[in-house]
Amino acid sequence: MFGLALLRDREVLFHLELTTLAYPIKDVFEQRTNEVASMLPWVKSVKVTMSAQLARPISNIMAVTSRKGGVEKSTAAVNRAYTLASMVLELVSLMLMPIVPAYQPWSHPSTGC
Numbered sequence: 612m613f614g615l616a617l618l619r620d621r622e623v624l625f626h627l628e629l630t631t632l633a634y635p636i637k638d639v640f641e642q643r644t645n646e647v648a649s650m651l652p653w654v655k656s657v658k659v660t661m662s663a664q665l666a667r668p669i670s671n672i673m674a675v676t677s678r679k680g681g682v683e684k685s686t687a688a689v690n691r692a693y694t695l696a697s698m699v700l701e702l703v704s705l706m707l708m709p710i711v712p713a714y715q716p717w718s719h720p721s722t723g724c
Contacts, residue, residue, distance in 0.1 A: 626659075673695075688707060
């Protein structure tokens with residue numbers, strides 16, 4: 612989980628929620644967050660905090676699919692996740708991933724069929 616706050620005097624506060632504070636590359640997360648945020652011209656200082664919390668089990672899964680590209684699947688998924696989060700006031704995780712269609716026309720290299 613990730614949190615962001617903009618404070619007075621152009622200070623930016625990032626909060627990263629990890630599954631464990633023993634995460635092997637947490638220092639890299641902190642360093643890269645500082646580097647990238649500091650590149651913004653309006654940022655004067657960056658503060659990164661981290662905490663750990665075990666992931667909650669998944670209770671519901673919703674899929675938005677279509678075999679055709681360019682039909683606003685990502686937009687629909689984001690809008691549904693936002694609406695669901697605002698309705699139940701809970702954390703909603705969203706994962707966007709391309710799915711290869713189940714049927715792919717192909718031919719056997721040796722026969723051409």
